Amino acid sequence: MIYEASKIAVAIFLLFVGIVLGVSFFLGRKAQSAQGYYAAHGQVHWFVNGVAFAGDYLSAASFLGICGMIAFYGYDGFLYSIGYLAGWIVALFVVAEPLKRLGRFTFADALDSKFNSRGIKIAAAISTLVVSIFYLIPQMVGAGALVKPLLGFSHVQGVVLVGVVVMMIVVMAGMVSTTWVQFIKGSLLVFFCAILTVMILARGFSTKAPSGHEFQTLPATAFDNRSDVTILPATGAWATKPYVRVQDKATNVISVWRKEGGSLTETQTVAAVANAHTGKTSKLVNGLPQGRGKGQTDLYPVGTVRKLPGGANETGGLGFASFFSTLQNSEVLLWGNEKIVEKQGDETIETTVYFQKPTAGSKVLVPGASPTFAGLQNDKFWPKVDFLSLMLALFCGTASLPHILIRYYTVKDQSAVRKSTVVGIGSIGFFYVLTLFLGLGAMTGGTLDVTNSNMAAPLLARSFGELPFAVISAIAFTTVLGTVSGLIMAASGAVAHDLLTNVFKMDLNDSSKVRAGKIVAGGVGLVAMLLGVLFEKMNVNFLVGWAFSVAASANLPSLVMLLFWKRTTKQGITAAIVVGMVSSLSWILLSAQAYKDVYGWDPALAITKFSQPAIVTIPLGFLTLIVASLLTQKAPVRQTQPQPLASA
Amino acid sequence: MPYTYLKGDPVAADLAQSAPKHDENASRNAKYGLCLFAVYLAFYGSFMGLNIAAPQLMASPSVGGVNFAIVYGFCLILAAFGLALVYMWLCSKRGIPEVSR
Numbered sequence: 001m002i003y004e005a006s007k008i009a010v011a012i013f014l015l016f017v018g019i020v021l022g023v024s025f026f027l028g029r030k031a032q033s034a035q036g037y038y039a040a041h042g043q044v045h046w047f048v049n050g051v052a053f054a055g056d057y058l059s060a061a062s063f064l065g066i067c068g069m070i071a072f073y074g075y076d077g078f079l080y081s082i083g084y085l086a087g088w089i090v091a092l093f094v095v096a097e098p099l100k101r102l103g104r105f106t107f108a109d110a111l112d113s114k115f116n117s118r119g120i121k122i123a124a125a126i127s128t129l130v131v132s133i134f135y136l137i138p139q140m141v142g143a144g145a146l147v148k149p150l151l152g153f154s155h156v157q158g159v160v161l162v163g164v165v166v167m168m169i170v171v172m173a174g175m176v177s178t179t180w181v182q183f184i185k186g187s188l189l190v191f192f193c194a195i196l197t198v199m200i201l202a203r204g205f206s207t208k209a210p211s212g213h214e215f216q217t218l219p220a221t222a223f224d225n226r227s228d229v230t231i232l233p234a235t236g237a238w239a240t241k242p243y244v245r246v247q248d249k250a251t252n253v254i255s256v257w258r259k260e261g262g263s264l265t266e267t268q269t270v271a272a273v274a275n276a277h278t279g280k281t282s283k284l285v286n287g288l289p290q291g292r293g294k295g296q297t298d299l300y301p302v303g304t305v306r307k308l309p310g311g312a313n314e315t316g317g318l319g320f321a322s323f324f325s326t327l328q329n330s331e332v333l334l335w336g337n338e339k340i341v342e343k344q345g346d347e348t349i350e351t352t353v354y355f356q357k358p359t360a361g362s363k364v365l366v367p368g369a370s371p372t373f374a375g376l377q378n379d380k381f382w383p384k385v386d387f388l389s390l391m392l393a394l395f396c397g398t399a400s401l402p403h404i405l406i407r408y409y410t411v412k413d414q415s416a417v418r419k420s421t422v423v424g425i426g427s428i429g430f431f432y433v434l435t436l437f438l439g440l441g442a443m444t445g446g447t448l449d450v451t452n453s454n455m456a457a458p459l460l461a462r463s464f465g466e467l468p469f470a471v472i473s474a475i476a477f478t479t480v481l482g483t484v485s486g487l488i489m490a491a492s493g494a495v496a497h498d499l500l501t502n503v504f505k506m507d508l509n510d511s512s513k514v515r516a517g518k519i520v521a522g523g524v525g526l527v528a529m530l531l532g533v534l535f536e537k538m539n540v541n542f543l544v545g546w547a548f549s550v551a552a553s554a555n556l557p558s559l560v561m562l563l564f565w566k567r568t569t570k571q572g573i574t575a576a577i578v579v580g581m582v583s584s585l586s587w588i589l590l591s592a593q594a595y596k597d598v599y600g601w602d603p604a605l606a607i608t609k610f611s612q613p614a615i616v617t618i619p620l621g622f623l624t625l626i627v628a629s630l631l632t633q634k635a636p637v638r639q640t641q642p643q644p645l646a647s648a
Numbered sequence: 649m650p651y652t653y654l655k656g657d658p659v660a661a662d663l664a665q666s667a668p669k670h671d672e673n674a675s676r677n678a679k680y681g682l683c684l685f686a687v688y689l690a691f692y693g694s695f696m697g698l699n700i701a702a703p704q705l706m707a708s709p710s711v712g713g714v715n716f717a718i719v720y721g722f723c724l725i726l727a728a729f730g731l732a733l734v735y736m737w738l739c740s741k742r743g744i745p746e747v748s749r
Contacts, residue, residue: 075717082695082724089688089728093681093735101674321712328715366706366717367699376703384700391696414674418739422732429725436718563678 001299001449002292005152008470013151016474017165020184020481024169024177034513037174038105038493039409046416048183050423053407055182057084057398057428058189059135059483060142062435063476065544067460068453070439071303072334074364076373077439081432083391087398088428090556092421095399097414098563106490107405108498111558117570118503123577125498127554128402130581132491132524133531134547135401136484140532141543143480145454150473155536162477163529166484170492170521174514175410178485185482188475190427193434196472199464200441201323204315205305205330210446210463213300215333215356216266220259237342243267243353253287258355268299268354268450277346299354301459303448306358307331323437330361332443335450354450364443386610390545393614397548400555403486406493484528492521546588549614553580557621565629572629580621587613680738684731691727695720 035041044052062084069077103110108124140159147158169177223231223246232245232254242259257264271284283290288297308315309329318326334357341350363369368377372390375383398404408417442448442460449455461472496517500506508516535543557580558573588594591611592603698705698720706717 075721078718078721082721085725085728086688086692089685089692089731092732093685093688097674097677097681321714324715324718325713328713362707362715365715366703368703376699388696388700395692414677415739418736422729422736425732426729429729433722433725436721 001301001451002290003150003455005150006466006470006473008466009150009473012470012474013477016188016478017481020177020181020478021165021168021172023180023184024172027173027176027180032511032514034105034497034510034517036176037514037517038489038497039406040175040179042409042412044179044410046411046419047423048179049407049411049416049420051186051427052179052182052410053186053404053420053424054190054427054431055184055186055482056403056407056486057424057483058186058431058479059544060139060146060476060480062431063189063479064142064146064454064457066432066435067439067442067457068455069370070436071442071448071456071460072453073370074440074443075367075436076370078432078436079367079373079391080394081435083394084398085425085429085432086395088421088425090396091399091404092418092425094563095405095559096408096417096421099405099559100408100411100414100417103409105406105409105497106493107402107555107559108494108502110405111562111573112502112570114562115570115573117574119574120570120577121498121503123574123581124555124558125494125503127550127577127581128494128498129491130585131400131402131547131551131554132487132494133527134543134550135403136487136491136524136528137531137535138543138547139480139484139487140528141535142454143477143484144532144536145452146458146473146476146480150458156533159529159532162480162484163525163532166481166488167522167525169481169485170488170525171518174492174517174521175406175489178482178489179407179410181478181485182482185475185478186427189479190431190434192468192471192475193431193438196461196464196468197434197437197441199468200437200445200460201319202317203464204318204323205308205326205444206314207305207308208313208446209301209304211301215300215302217260217356218257218264218266220262220264222264223257237340241338241340255287256351256353258353265356267356268302269351270299270354270451271349271351274348274350275346276348299450301447302333302335302354302450303443304333304446305330305444306333323440324365327361327440327444328365332359332361332364333357334359334364334443337450352451364440382609385615386612389610389612389615392618393545393549393552393612396552396556396614396618400551400559401547402490402494402551402555403483406490407486488521488524488528491524492517495520495524545612546585549588549612549617550581550584552614553584553617553621554578555580556618557625561622561625561629565626567629567633568625569629569632569634571632572625572627575628576621576625579624580617583620584613584617587617677739680735684735688727688731692724695724 066077066080099110102113107128108121111124112120140162143162144155144158147153147161148155169181223229228249230247230249232247238245244257244259244264245254246257247254256267256269258267269286272281273284274281285299286297288295290296290298292298307330309326315326335354336357337352337354339350339352341348367373373387376387411417411420438457438460442456445460445463447459447463449459458469458473458476462469496513500516501508501513554577557576561568562573587608590607592606593611595601595606596603706715708716710716710719
């Protein structure tokens with residue numbers, strides 16, 4: 001779909017950026033020491049830290065990805081909400097307080113608190129870097145994808161814009177400014193999503209499409225014996241497909257209709273025509289060049305309720321329960337898609353056909369409607385294992401994400417850690433409840449772009465007017481800023497504090513340590529921008545899944561065993577981090593999803609039976625730690641005299 | 649973990665003297681945490697198990713005409729917050745004040 005850059009969206013975005021940069025500049029003087037730069041002096045108020053947890057955690061994947069998935073497939077997107085929130089239980093009940101007690105600036109500090117081992121520091125720092133980079137890529141790709149339609153910038157400009165702003169935030173005041181940016185972003189996101197939810201409930205459901213275009217269903221013989229059109233023969237790649245192509249004799253425009261039982265249903269098509277001779281590629285939408293001018297057209301917005309209970313046309317305002325019970329007894333119009341590739345002389349035509357899928361409301365409110373979770377509705381074994389593995393990764397991954405863990409060092413004590421985590425769980429949980437309303441509101445609001453699920457939330461806001469659209473779009477950008485700044489801080493700490501100071505023993509005084517952190521933050525920012533450009537076409541959710549799986553497999557076993565098993569050794573921790581990281585990465589790279597999305601190969605050839613590694617690699621991490629620790633136990637030393645507690 | 653302190657540093661000395669009590673607090677909190685973690689894990693695990701073993705149950709009507717999948721999903725989110733509050737309350741009971749480090 002063509003998006004017109006909104007002047008209000010640009011103005012509000014610039015206002016938000018101005019505020020966060022102003023805050024960063026103001027707070028810059030508070031981050032002169034290493035303690036200030038990396039941990040905000042441990043003096044952040046627990047409530048601010050709690051909301052900043054939400055700002056840190058609710059990334060573009062949470063906001064745009066989950067809303068989009070619910071809008072396109074229903075309940076399946078909500079499974080991510082449930083899993084992401086459940087991870088905070090591990091963080092609060094198992095990890096938070098001991099981590100605060102044992103560490104200083106980084107996750108590696110806590111792991112290494114008993115051992116002073118170079119192996120642990122190197123392994124933990126590399127694991128932090130790998131997870132942070134994997135998490136950074138989708139954020140930067142998301143930034144570019146958002147800027148393109150909303151502000152009218154190119155993908156590269158969007159990535160550079162976000163990268164530069166984030167680098168300024170981090171370099172100016174480190175964790176102090178990062179905390180406040182995340183606090184502002186977390187508050188705005190939850191508050192405005194709550195307002196949007198109230199607007200969705202107040203509007204209720206309607207069977208009328210706001211665009212005015214009603215998608216048609218015709219009898220199977222509708223085009224037979226008509227003199228104004230020609231039915232094209234089903235040859236080549238179209239021969240085995242359930243479509244009828246109809247060419248208008250006056251305009252030569254080809255429309256595609258899908259055969260469904262005894263009817264023909266209207267579809268939408270996007271065709272990329274690549275000419276091998278000239279090297280040019282053109283794009284046709286519904287048979288015409290995409291545009292707003294004469295002889296051009298654009299895709300129609302989609303996402304409507306087809307039938308409401310009792311044959312009503314609209315419901316008026318709804319309550320929490322009646323919103324779901326009404327939808328359950330309605331019929332919604334979802335959209336599927338299919339790619340058809342054909343060669344005609346020098347031209348290769350890749351047509352994506354988007355077709356109507358009238359679906360009972362009761363089907364979209366249970367798990368199993370999306371390709372990711374389709375296995376839940378059949379009796380196949382491996383898809384169910386894949387589902388379990390993903391939910392395990394989400395459950396265990398949160399408490400292993402380095403940018404979340406470093407936030408435990410920004411408050412003064414364990415009580416503040418507890419309180420801020422509870423505030424975080426409250427804010428994040430409330431937001432995840434809202435995602436179901438937002439996603440279903442987008443599914444039925446009639447404004448979806450059938451080609452881009454990530455735009456579901458901003459387009460839902462547009463259905464309420466230009467101002468809500470501008471605010472939600474600007475918040476989506478701030479979402480990226482908050483998460484990216486946290487990730488860059490985590491990576492900066494891993495390199496400057498763990499590697500340079502602790503592993504390579506560089507003699508850095510306090511201000512040199514801060515300078516090193518800022519230089520590294522700048523470097524990581526540049527790498528993030530580069531990767532954001534290189535991975536433009538990569539599936540965003542896929543990369544987030546990687547980050548969670550690698551974090552859970554590499555970090556959680558060491559963290560948990562260090563806290564609860566006294567026989568844990570430094571060799572055990574180092575081995576568990578390395579094995580967890582390498583095994584989860586290897587598994588992902590050999591999975592069907594990687595074959596399909598990364599290499600473009602046939603997924604049936606994939607070596608691993610399911611895509612999500614956590615169910616194998618997390619236990620493998622624990623097992624490695626136990627075996628390595630048992631093999632490297634030191635003989636107990638007999639003490640002849642009691643050791644003094646204090647030492648001079 | 650045992651605490652060490654520098655001679656002549658009153659704050660550190662105070663910390664070291666109260667260290668056993670802090671260790672006691674930490675170990676008590678850890679026990680509460682693990683118990684509540686087990687409760688939530690059972691609740692979360694049951695959700696996963698039902699989705700795999702009895703997906704048809706998820707579609708059955710539940711509170712206020714809303715299906716079981718939505719009610720269970722919301723309950724999981726609310727339970728996380730509820731248990732977090734319970735944990736905070738348990739940890740604040742009878743404990744000695746935690747000194748910032």
